[in-house]
Amino acid sequence: MELIHQGKVRDVYADGDDLVLVASDRISVYDTVLPTEIPDKGALLTALSLWWFEALGDLVPNHVLSVEDVPAEFAGRAVRVMRLDMVPVEAIARGYLTGSGLADYDATGAVCGVALPAGLVDGSRLPEPIFTPTTKAPVGDHDEPITFATMAADLGTAQAEQIRDLTLAVYASAAATAAECGIVIADTKLEFGRDADGTLRLADEVLTSDSSRFWDAAAWEPGRPQPSFDKQYVRDWARSTGWRPEAGEPPEIPADVVDATRARYIEAYERLTGRRW
Ligand SMILES: Nc1ncnc2c1ncn2[C@@H]1O[C@H](COP(=O)(O)OP(=O)(O)OP(=O)(O)O)[C@@H](O)[C@H]1O
Numbered sequence: 001m002e003l004i005h006q007g008k009v010r011d012v013y014a015d016g017d018d019l020v021l022v023a024s025d026r027i028s029v030y031d032t033v034l035p036t037e038i039p040d041k042g043a044l045l046t047a048l049s050l051w052w053f054e055a056l057g058d059l060v061p062n063h064v065l066s067v068e069d070v071p072a073e074f075a076g077r078a079v080r081v082m083r084l085d086m087v088p089v090e091a092i093a094r095g096y097l098t099g100s101g102l103a104d105y106d107a108t109g110a111v112c113g114v115a116l117p118a119g120l121v122d123g124s125r126l127p128e129p130i131f132t133p134t135t136k137a138p139v140g141d142h143d144e145p146i147t148f149a150t151m152a153a154d155l156g157t158a159q160a161e162q163i164r165d166l167t168l169a170v171y172a173s174a175a176a177t178a179a180e181c182g183i184v185i186a187d188t189k190l191e192f193g194r195d196a197d198g199t200l201r202l203a204d205e206v207l208t209s210d211s212s213r214f215w216d217a218a219a220w221e222p223g224r225p226q227p228s229f230d231k232q233y234v235r236d237w238a239r240s241t242g243w244r245p246e247a248g249e250p251p252e253i254p255a256d257v258v259d260a261t262r263a264r265y266i267e268a269y270e271r272l273t274g275r276r277w
């Protein structure tokens with residue numbers, strides 16, 4: 001296998017016509033990899049992604065080929081997938097307002113050009129889920145929010161509409177599943193690609209604690225940051241140390257923060273899948 005891409009979190013190998021995606025235990029916040037790993041994170045996210053691919057299988061085809069047919073050293077955190085022609089956008093669905101969406105809303109009254117009613121606060125549920133794509137920036141750059149009109153101009157209206165509609169359908173289905181498990185999916189980022197036949201398939205990882213915001217439904221209360229089962233906890237910890245993404249070496253994560261992060265990722269996995277880790 002040939003290492004063709006080392007992302008912040010995953011290593012991508014080419015093997016013939018296939019790819020093998022290997023999830024590491026690395027964690028990144030604000031596009032910066034932290035120097036401390038979270039034990040089992042790669043295996044947790046791989047298992048959760050596979051569970052979702054299966055759960056969503058009737059709604060959207062995906063890129064998974066095999067979990068067994070991967071090198072033994074990566075077993076449990078690797079997936080053999082179809083090598084797709086990736087659509088160069090990150091397809092984001094938001095059902096709730098927070099993070100960069102909230103910042104955009106506070107500045108413009110809209111998120112990625114989607115106008116929203118006045119009076120929304122951190123954690124507000126949106127009147128209906130919205131599609132807020134970003135560019136997929138080359139390594140080292142940050143993804144930039146784009147309007148649907150820009151996406152349609154870049155990709156063609158038909159393809160842009162197909163991706164928007166599928167993204168919102170996946171979000172609606174996943175949000176309903178998660179609600180039964182006491183989890184609010186505030187937002188999530190999907191990636192799609194086309195196979196050799198031109199079929200659009202769900203790719204990358206899906207609906208994990210790295211690609212989504214998972215909130216505790218029982219504790220949800222708009223007007224403040226929400227308790228979460230994702231890496232917001234690590235973002236908040238990193239900022240609390242005084243480190244800023246623009247400047248300087250990121251800090252080592254102390255053991256108690258590593259443990260609390262791992263516990264959050266496990267909680268999301270266990271609640272959603274109904275399995276024990
Ligand atoms: N089936 C697929 N075919 C081709 N490329 C894929 C497929 N599934 C995922 N990818 C790509 O593989 C890469 C996964 O690696 P990873 O997410 O760690 O890196 P990244 O997104 O490039 O960078 P980072 O996440 O660090 O910003 C992504 O570029 C993703 O778009």
Ligand SMILES: [Mg+2]
Nearest residue numbers: 007008009204
């Ligand atoms: Mg990625």
